[in-house]
Amino acid sequence: QVQLVESGGGLVKPGGSLRLSCAASGFTFSDYYMGWFRQAPGKGLEWVSYISSRGDNIYYADSVKGRFTISRDNAKNSLYLQVDSLRAEDTAVYYCIRYGTFDIWGQGTMVTVSS
Amino acid sequence: DIQVTQSPSSLSASVGDRVTITCRASQTISSWLAWYQQKPGKAPKLLIYKASSLEGGVPSRFSGSGSGTEFTLTISSLQPDDFATYYCQQYNSYSRTFGQGTRVEIK
Numbered sequence: 001q002v003q004l005v006e007s008g009g010g011l012v013k014p015g016g017s018l019r020l021s022c023a024a025s026g027f028t029f030s031d032y033y034m035g036w037f038r039q040a041p042g043k044g045l046e047w048v049s050y051i052s053s054r055g056d057n058i059y060y061a062d063s064v065k066g067r068f069t070i071s072r073d074n075a076k077n078s079l080y081l082q083v084d085s086l087r088a089e090d091t092a093v094y095y096c097i098r099y100g101t102f103d104i105w106g107q108g109t110m111v112t113v114s115s
Numbered sequence: 116d117i118q119v120t121q122s123p124s125s126l127s128a129s130v131g132d133r134v135t136i137t138c139r140a141s142q143t144i145s146s147w148l149a150w151y152q153q154k155p156g157k158a159p160k161l162l163i164y165k166a167s168s169l170e171g172g173v174p175s176r177f178s179g180s181g182s183g184t185e186f187t188l189t190i191s192s193l194q195p196d197d198f199a200t201y202y203c204q205q206y207n208s209y210s211r212t213f214g215q216g217t218r219v220e221i222k
Contacts, residue, residue: 037211044216045159045202050209059209095158102149102164103206 002026002104004096009109016086020109022079022096030054030074033099036081038092039108048094049081064090086113117141119205121214127222134190136217138203143183147207150179150188153216154199162201163188193219 008020020036036048049070050059058070069082079096093108118141128134138148146166151159161170163179166186176191190197198221203214 033209035209035211045204045213047211047213061210093158097211099206099209102161102170103204103211105158105161107158 002098004098004104004106006094006096006106006109009094009111011112011114012086013115014087014113016113017082017084018086018111020081020083020094020096020111022081022106024077024079024096024098027098029072029077034072034079035097035099036070036079037095037097037105038090039095040089040092043092046092050099051079083111086111088113116210117144117205117208117212119203119212119214121203121217123217124215125218125220127220128193129222130193130195132193132222134193134197134219136188136201136203138181138186138188138214140184140186140205140207144205144207146182147205148179148181148186149204149206150177151202151204152197152199153202159202190219 003025005023033052035050038048039045048061051070055072067085071080091113093110095108096106098104120139122137148166150163152162153159162173162177166181167179178189180187198219201217205212
């Protein structure tokens, strides 16, 4: 069945960086648009970024533009989010998303930004 | 960006009650609206997609309606397992947006 497994989260100091990964299985990864959502502790859900199936169209939320970079490797069935210049307000669970008739979510990876 | 306004932000209800949650989009999104249930520490669980299609395995007491800009999630008879937070999500555009959430609490 369709599965999305995120990894790469952790505790990082303000200004630091992380690379989040999402391993996809159970579907033809290269056929699908993908993205990232996030949810800060006790808060609502926020769209972060989108990437087209071939990686030639990319969009970001204004809150992360210039600091986050989405990418994909269709040969490895993997989606990535490079998160740089992290701020306390980036603390959240980050979810990998497969776009479609309805969106499919991973279980999330926690990013904590704290000194 | 398409804004989504969800109401109420919270409600108290008893087991067996009929519960209705509403979402309004800032522009027409056809039927590209989903409803999710979230419990503490868990990822959101899809309940309804394309405004009114029930996801497999979701109890039939959940139903969705609407199109264009006005949408509703109805729980026909609230059960103990339904106390959670509910979110609507528009997916008419690549930049998905979510309602603010409705926390359903036990009266």
